[in-house]
Amino acid sequence: MTDSPAPSPYGRHRTDVQDPEALRERALAALLTARERTGLLTDSVDDHELTAQHSPLMSPLVWDLAHIGNQEELWLLRGVAGREAMRPEIDGLYDAFEHPRATRPSLPLLAPAEARSYAAEVRGRALDVLESTPLGDRPLVRSGFVFGMIAQHEQQHDETMLITHQLRSGPAVLTAPEPPRATGAALPTEVLVPGGPFTMGTSTEPWALDNERPAHRREVPGFFVDTAPVTCGAYRAFIEDGGYDERRWWTGEGWAMVREHGLSAPLFWHRDAGQWLRRRFGVTEPVPADEPVLHVSWYEADAYARWAGRRLPTEAEWEKAARHDPGSGRSRRYPWGDEDPTPEHANLGQRHLRPAPAGAYAAGRAPSGAGQLIGDVWEWTSSDFLPYPGFAPFPYREYSEVFFGPEHKVLRGGSFAVDAVACRGTFRNWDLPVRRQIFSGFRTARDA
Numbered sequence: 548m549t550d551s552p553a554p555s556p557y558g559r560h561r562t563d564v565q566d567p568e569a570l571r572e573r574a575l576a577a578l579l580t581a582r583e584r585t586g587l588l589t590d591s592v593d594d595h596e597l598t599a600q601h602s603p604l605m606s607p608l609v610w611d612l613a614h615i616g617n618q619e620e621l622w623l624l625r626g627v628a629g630r631e632a633m634r635p636e637i638d639g640l641y642d643a644f645e646h647p648r649a650t651r652p653s654l655p656l657l658a659p660a661e662a663r664s665y666a667a668e669v670r671g672r673a674l675d676v677l678e679s680t681p682l683g684d685r686p687l688v689r690s691g692f693v694f695g696m697i698a699q700h701e702q703q704h705d706e707t708m709l710i711t712h713q714l715r716s717g718p719a720v721l722t723a724p725e726p727p728r729a730t731g732a733a734l735p736t737e738v739l740v741p742g743g744p745f746t747m748g749t750s751t752e753p754w755a756l757d758n759e760r761p762a763h764r765r766e767v768p769g770f771f772v773d774t775a776p777v778t779c780g781a782y783r784a785f786i787e788d789g790g791y792d793e794r795r796w797w798t799g800e801g802w803a804m805v806r807e808h809g810l811s812a813p814l815f816w817h818r819d820a821g822q823w824l825r826r827r828f829g830v831t832e833p834v835p836a837d838e839p840v841l842h843v844s845w846y847e848a849d850a851y852a853r854w855a856g857r858r859l860p861t862e863a864e865w866e867k868a869a870r871h872d873p874g875s876g877r878s879r880r881y882p883w884g885d886e887d888p889t890p891e892h893a894n895l896g897q898r899h900l901r902p903a904p905a906g907a908y909a910a911g912r913a914p915s916g917a918g919q920l921i922g923d924v925w926e927w928t929s930s931d932f933l934p935y936p937g938f939a940p941f942p943y944r945e946y947s948e949v950f951f952g953p954e955h956k957v958l959r960g961g962s963f964a965v966d967a968v969a970c971r972g973t974f975r976n977w978d979l980p981v982r983r984q985i986f987s988g989f990r991t992a993r994d995a
C-alpha cells in the first residue's frame with residue numbers, strides 16, 4: 548500500500564491488501580462506523596429540524612439520509628449485485644446533480660421515518676452483498692473498492708451534516724470531549740523541507756479515489772512551512788492590523804467578496820465588548836487563541852498569508868511536507884508512517900467537535916517536523932484542482948473529472964469532522980475559494 552517497492556517497516560496496523568478477508572472486514576467496520584455517525588447526526592434533532600433547511604447552502608438533513616441510502620442502493624445492490632431498483636421513483640430526488648441544494652426542501656422527499664427505513668433496508672441487503680461477493684475480480688469490487696467508496700461517501704455526508712448542525716440556530720444538541728492539549732516543548736514556527744523530487748499520489752492504496760491516482764514523481768524546490776495550522780490568535784492579529792480594510796492583501800476577487808459581504812472576521816465570529824466570540828454547534832464561547840482558525844475562505848487564507856509576508860503552500864508542497872520520508876526516499880501513507888490513524892495520531896472522526904490546539908498530536912508529526920497535517924482543519928492550498936498525469940476517471944466521470952479546473956482550490960489533510968476512512972496523505976478535497984462554512988483553515992509557507 549505504499550508507493551515504493553522497498554519493504555515497509557510500518558506494516559503493523561496496515562490492512563493486508565493481498566488478503567480479501569481483511570479487506571472485507573475493513574469494509575464492514577467502515578460501513579458500520581459511518582452508519583453509527585449518521586444515526587447520531589440525524590437522531591439528535593426532531594423531525595421538524597430534520598426536514599427544515601437550516602441554510603440555503605445545505606440540504607435538509609433528511610435529504611442527506613435518504614441520499615446516502617440511495618447511493619448505496621445504486622452502487623452495491625444494483626451495481627455489484629445486479630438487483631432491481633427498490634424505489635425507482637425516488638432516484639431523481641436524490642441525484643445531487645439534478646437538484647441544487649437550495650431547491651431540495653421543495654421536493655417530495657421521503658419523510659424522516661421512511662428515509663430511515665429505506666436506508667436501513669438498503670444497508671441490510673448491502674451487508675449480504677458484501678458477505679457474498681468475491682473481492683478479487685471486477686475492478687469495481689477489487690480490494691473491496693466500491694464498499695470502501697460507499698463508506699467514504701457516507702462519511703463525507705456525515706461531515707456535510709455536521710456543517711448543517713453548525714449552521715442551524717437553537718440550543719446545542721451535540722456534545723463531545725475536549726481534544727488533547729499540546730504537550731512537550733514549544734515547536735519551532737516553521738520547518739525546512741529541502742528541495743528534490745518525491746512521490747505524489749498513489750497507485751497502491753486500495754480505496755484511494757481516482758483523483759489521488761496515479762503515483763508520480765514531482766520535483767519540489769526547497770521551502771519552509773508552518774509546523775502547525777495558523778491559529779485564531781495569529782489570525783486575530785491580521786484582523787486587528789486592519790487586514791480586512793486593506794486592498795493590498797487581497798486578490799481582486801477576494802477584495803470584491805470582502806466588500807460585497809462586508810466581511811471582517813471568520814464566519815461565526817463576532818466581537819462583543821472588545822472580546823472575540825464565536826458560535827460553535829449552538830454554544831457561544833470566547834475565540835481560543837491557540838486553536839487553528841476555522842471557517843475562512845481561500846481568499847481570507849491567501850490574504851492573511853500575504854499580510855504575514857508568506858504564501859499558501861502548493862498542493863505538492865503540502866503533500867511532500869506530509870508524506871516524504873527523506874531517510875527512505877519513499878512517501879508514507881500518513882505523516883507518522885503507514886499505520887492507520889489512532890486517537891494518538893490525529894483529531895479525526897468527530898471524536899472532538901473542534902480542532903486541537905496548535906502543537907497537539909506529537910505522535911502524528913511528519914519526518915519534516917510539521918504536525919497536525921491530518922485532522923483538525925482542512926488546509927487550503929494555493930493549487931487549482933487538476934488531474935495528475937495519467938489520470939483516468941473511475942468509477943464515473945462525475946466523481947472528480949467534472950470538477951477539474953481553476954474554479955476549485957484544493958484542500959488537504961481532513962478536519963476533525965472527517966473519518967479516517969475518508970482521509971489519507973494522498974486524499975484531495977476541493978471547493979470554491981469563497982466557501983467558508985466548511986471546516987477550513989490553512990498553514991503558510993515561503994520559498995527557501
Ligand SMILES: [Fe+2]
Pocket residue numbers: 614618643700704
Ligand atoms: Fe453524495
